[in-house]
Amino acid sequence: MARNMSTPTPGPPPLSQAPDSPRESESPPPQGVQGDLEVELLGLATSLYNLGTTVVNDLTKEKDKPGGVAGKPVGQRVNDVIRHLATLEGMSEHMQTMVPMDVLVEIDNSRNPMTLTKERLERAATENQFMNGKIHAIESYKKALDEALVQNFPELSEYLTVETGDSGVKFEEGTAGANRGMMDGVV
Numbered sequence: 001m002a003r004n005m006s007t008p009t010p011g012p013p014p015l016s017q018a019p020d021s022p023r024e025s026e027s028p029p030p031q032g033v034q035g036d037l038e039v040e041l042l043g044l045a046t047s048l049y050n051l052g053t054t055v056v057n058d059l060t061k062e063k064d065k066p067g068g069v070a071g072k073p074v075g076q077r078v079n080d081v082i083r084h085l086a087t088l089e090g091m092s093e094h095m096q097t098m099v100p101m102d103v104l105v106e107i108d109n110s111r112n113p114m115t116l117t118k119e120r121l122e123r124a125a126t127e128n129q130f131m132n133g134k135i136h137a138i139e140s141y142k143k144a145l146d147e148a149l150v151q152n153f154p155e156l157s158e159y160l161t162v163e164t165g166d167s168g169v170k171f172e173e174g175t176a177g178a179n180r181g182m183m184d185g186v187v
Contacts, residue, residue, distance in 0.1 A: 033094050040091060051077040075157035 029035035054077045106113040150157045 045085050047080040
């Protein structure tokens with residue numbers, strides 16, 4: 001029988017990743033020490049997960065069979081975790097990145113540090129809106145002041161601008177120092 005050659009052959013199977021791993025949708029780890037560190041941390045997380053599942057599986061087996069099971073793989077899983085931790089310790093000598101203490105406190109309190117980042121971003125956005133409001137208030141006050149100065153002191157109108165979006169005060173080329181002194185006395 002003839003085989004249909006237009007059928008694509010399946011590619012290599014995808015890498016085994018944790019279900020909540022962001023790596024599937026994100027770019028690959030960076031090159032260099034930082035990328036190696038990221039890969040090693042992922043390996044440590046996997047080893048810790050494997051250790052936890054092995055311990056749970058061994059505990060359920062012991063309930064079913066009195067006397068325990070010979071050749072438990074818990075020791076091997078613990079050695080994997082220790083190996084990853086030792087590698088991370090060696091890599092720490094080459095890293096200059098500092099982790100904020102707040103992030104470590106969040107992790108110690110069993111909270112996702114991304115919530116800390118989200119809270120900081122929300123606070124920065126709120127402060128930004130507040131500061132923009134202050135800037136707008138100052139600009140509108142300056143505009144009202146310029147308009148009142150022009151209305152009450154028409155001789156200053158050539159030095160003040162009343163249009164929005166301008167800096168507010170105009171100086172002539174040759175008399176900038178004299179104009180500044182005159183303006184400082186008025187304002």
